[in-house]
Amino acid sequence: YANDVEDAIEYRQGVFQAIKWYFGPMAGMAKGDIEYDAAEFTRRAEMLNQLSYMAEEGFIEGSAEGDTDALPAIWEDMDQFSAGFDKLQENTAALAEASKSGDMGTIMPAFAEVGKTCKGCHDNFRD
Numbered sequence: 001y002a003n004d005v006e007d008a009i010e011y012r013q014g015v016f017q018a019i020k021w022y023f024g025p026m027a028g029m030a031k032g033d034i035e036y037d038a039a040e041f042t043r044r045a046e047m048l049n050q051l052s053y054m055a056e057e058g059f060i061e062g063s064a065e066g067d068t069d070a071l072p073a074i075w076e077d078m079d080q081f082s083a084g085f086d087k088l089q090e091n092t093a094a095l096a097e098a099s100k101s102g103d104m105g106t107i108m109p110a111f112a113e114v115g116k117t118c119k120g121c122h123d124n125f126r127d
């Protein structure tokens with residue numbers, strides 16, 4: 001699957017853009033800035049779970065060079081980087097499940113875990 005480095009960078013940035021698109025209003029609902037809508041929250045959690053499987057393949061060999069904030073540490077420790085996506089997949093699945101309760105008290109801990117997973121990877125692997 002020979003991919004051009006620039007295409008790969010744009011691809012993964014697009015996936016992260018989509019993650020932000022789905023995540024943002026969920027954070028708004030969690031904070032109470034946006035009215036909580038249980039079905040909409042669940043839909044977004046399920047989309048996040050799908051997206052959590054999509055970004056990693058954009059980190060192709062050689063794509064530390066280019067218009068990217070991705071740090072070379074990714075390719076130096078691909079196992080740890082990859083484990084972050086595994087965690088995101090698990091956490092977003094747990095969030096989708098928790099969201100079906102329709103209860104913010106049940107949802108919030110699962111939501112916080114997802115946020116922590118985003119941040120953990122950014123701290124280690126994003127400029």
Ligand code: ASC
Nearest residue numbers: 020024027115116118119122
């Ligand atoms: C966001 C965003 C992130 C996460 C993270 C959560 O809205 O852009 O990277 O939330 O800050 O801890």
